[in-house]
Amino acid sequence: MNSKTQRILAQKLSEMDGNERRTLYKQAAKVKKHTRSKNGKPDSLDEIVLGLLEQEEAIVSSDGPTSTGTVVWVGRKTCRVDSDECALNGHRVAVGDSVAVAEDRVQGILPRKTLLSRPDPGNPNAELPIAANIDLVVIVVSAMSPPLHVRIIDRYLIAIERSGAQAALVVNKLDLLEAAERAEELSKLSAYRDVGIPIILASAESREGISALRELVCGKLCAFVGHSGVGKSSLLNALDPGLAELTGAVSEGYGRGRHTTTWSSLHELEAGTRIIDTPGIRSLGLGELTAQELKWHFPEFDEARCKFSDCTHTHEPGCGVKASVGRRIRPDRYDTYLRLLSC
Ligand SMILES: Nc1nc2c(ncn2[C@@H]2O[C@H](COP(=O)(O)OP(=O)(O)OP(=O)(O)O)[C@@H](O)[C@H]2O)c(=O)[nH]1
Ligand SMILES: [Zn+2]
Structure with a gap:
């Protein structure tokens, strides 16, 4: 980076507050981690930061009146940006994306903080976006019925690691375990605790751990993942009774074509906490893990x-x-x- 670009960067950074600067550098660190250098010489963090800022400015200042918003639902040709339906206009947007919009058409995707994705089966070097800008993915397992299996946790963890989001683990249905059984069940999770993944022991039934869960998700854009029947909806319902009704409506609405546009895949809890729930998130980590997918992760x-x-x-x-x-x-x-x- 030469001294002129250094001055430009310093000027732009001076217009931001400390929080914005920290977020930007964190985002740049993720970009650096997930991009390979083309000429053997990786971009410096400052160069990536400048690139992100310029990308954002270019999109927002494109021709015509432009507004930005959050993608709350994605269909085949259109998406919903906040409450407006917009043409995708060739952009591969994901729920959670911040996009620039002009005349009801998506003009560009603002730099993503995180991206949950899966490999494109047709092209080993490409990825299919599942959801963008998620801060925290909550992996829900149940202590019993269904019994605790750790393999699914690893499947989720590799996807979360690649996305750049934080991971947390909730062990639900603790009410079904005798006190004496707890230690043995939970010893299965020591590897995750050792690497610093927050673990919450919970029961949607007895409400154990619900306030800790509320604290964990507070103010974040989250996704809840886990096998069917572990109690994801019950936990969301325990956090906010109005929310579970909404998520139920979305799951029943799959495959109903254009009528699903009246729903949103992004639900708001109190205190700015938002939950993304889409078919792509629901199918994350399911299905056979192929050798190619393992390599990709x-x-x-x-x-x-x-x-x-x-x-x-x-x-x-x-x-x-x-x-x-x-x-x-x-x-x-x-x-x-x-x-x-x-x-
Ligand atoms: N004993 C007990 N049962 C629970 C608890 N949480 C959920 N359940 C029950 O487990 C079953 C499945 O709960 P759901 O909340 O529908 O599970 P889910 O993970 O949302 O399932 P899908 O929608 O299929 O993905 C229901 O019968 C719940 O009543 C709990 O903490 N303790
Ligand atoms: Zn080897």
Whole structure:
């Protein structure tokens, strides 16, 4: 970055408050983590920050009167931006996106803080957006009925890690466990606790843990994920009785074509807390985890340049990935990989 661009950046940063600057640099760090350099020389954090600011300005100052808003629902050709229906205009928007709109047409997508996505089956290098700008993904499991399985947690964690959002774990239906059984069930989660993922023990039935959950989601854009029947709707209902009715309406509305436009996939709780609920989020982590998908979720393994093309990175002597654990590859990421392989 030369001194002129440094001055431009300093000027732009001086017009922002401390919070805005922190958010911007966090966002830039995520961009840096998920983009590979084209010429072998990665962009510096400052260069990425400037790029994000310029991208935002270019979109907002495009021709004609432009407003910005949040995408609350996405259809095939249109989306809803706050309460207005707009043409997608060729943009691949996701629920949660901030977009610029002019004449009821999306003009551009503002830089995303986070992006939950899945690999495009037709193109291994492309991704299909599921939801944007989510701050926190709450993984819900139940202590019993259905019993606690950790594999699904790992499936969600790799997707959340890639998105840049925070993860938290809620163990629901604690009321179904005898006090003596608690310790044994919860020992299954020690690996997650050790890496600092917040864990809330809860019961939508007895309301244990509900105030801790409310505190956790407060002011954030969240998604609740988990197997069917673990109690996601019941927990949302415990947080806000009006909300569960809305989410119920959305799930019954799937596949009803254009009528679904009257609904929103983004629901507001008290204190600016918002919950995204879409078919894409509901199907996250379900289905077979293919070898290609596993590879897509661990891009840092590629950088370790294991010299064996068909290596499982588990027991092979001389494996480059194993040699990088604790250096280029975080040990907890490698543990997640091993758990996913062994199930
Ligand atoms: N004992 C007990 N039952 C619960 C609790 N939370 C939910 N349930 C019951 O578990 C069942 C499933 O709850 P839901 O809230 O519909 O689960 P869900 O995760 O939203 O399920 P899907 O909508 O299918 O994804 C219902 O019969 C609830 O009454 C709890 O804390 N304790
Ligand atoms: Zn290897």
